Amino acid sequence: MAKKEEKPIQIQLAEDDDAEKLRQWWKKNGSGIIAGIVLGVAGVGGVKGWEMYTERRSLTASDLFQQMLARQAAGSDAQAQELALQIRDDYGATPYADLALLMLARLAVENGDRERAEGYLTGVMNDSENMAMEHIARLRLAQIALDAGDHRQAEQLVSVEERGGFESEYSEVLGDVYLEQKQWDKARTAYDRALEGLDPTAGAGQILTAKRNLAMQSATDQ
Structure with a gap:
C-alpha cells in the first residue's frame, strides 16, 4: 500500500492559517x-x-x-x-x-x-x-384654439415635424386654419396631404374631400 504523501509543514501551516482566516471572515461576514x-x-x-x-x-x-x-x-x-x-x-x-x-x-x-x-x-x-396621448392632446388644444378664433396658436400647435402617425389629423387641422383665414390654396394643399393614404369614400375621407372642394370652389369664385 502506497504511503500517503505528507504535505510540507510550511504548506500545511499556510493552509491552516488560510482556513482560520476564512472561518473568521465567515463569522464576521457570513450573516x-x-x-x-x-x-x-x-x-x-x-x-x-x-x-x-x-x-x-x-x-x-x-x-x-x-x-x-x-x-x-x-x-x-x-x-x-x-x-x-x-x-x-x-x-x-x-x-x-x-x-x-x-x-x-x-x-x-x-x-x-x-x-x-x-x-x-x-x-x-x-x-x-405615451406619444399617442401627447399628439391627441396637442390636436385637441389646436382645435380649441381654432374654435376660439385663435388661428395663430392653432397653427403653431400643428406646425410640428414629428407627427407620430397623426399626419392626416395634423394636416386637416392646418387646412381648417387656412380655410377660416381664406387662404384657399394653402387649405387645399393641406387637405390633399390629409387625404393621402385615406379612402376618399370613407367617413373621414368624405369630410376631407368636401373641405378640399370647398377650398377649391372658394378660390375659383374669387
Whole structure:
C-alpha cells in the first residue's frame, strides 16, 4: 500500500492559517451574505409582487374609467367628472390618467371653460409617457384654439415635424386654419396631404374631400 504523501509543514501551516482566516471572515461576514441572498430572493418576489400590485391598480383604474364613460354617456357629467378626478389623483401612474384628463378637458369645453380645458390638455401634452396621448392632446388644444378664433396658436400647435402617425389629423387641422383665414390654396394643399393614404369614400375621407372642394370652389369664385 502506497504511503500517503505528507504535505510540507510550511504548506500545511499556510493552509491552516488560510482556513482560520476564512472561518473568521465567515463569522464576521457570513450573516450579511446570507441576508443578501435572502434579500435577493425576496427581491425577485418583490418584483413579482410589484407587478401584481401595479396590475391590480390598472384593473381598478380600468373599472373606474368604464364607470366614468358610462356616467358621461348617461348625461351624468358631474359624476363622470368626479370619477375622472379620482383616476387622475389616485391612479396617476396608469395609462387611464391621461384618458381621464382628456375627459376632463372635454367636459370643461362643454361647460365653456376653455382655460381649464387647456390646462388639462397641456398637462397631457407635456407630461404623458405615451406619444399617442401627447399628439391627441396637442390636436385637441389646436382645435380649441381654432374654435376660439385663435388661428395663430392653432397653427403653431400643428406646425410640428414629428407627427407620430397623426399626419392626416395634423394636416386637416392646418387646412381648417387656412380655410377660416381664406387662404384657399394653402387649405387645399393641406387637405390633399390629409387625404393621402385615406379612402376618399370613407367617413373621414368624405369630410376631407368636401373641405378640399370647398377650398377649391372658394378660390375659383374669387
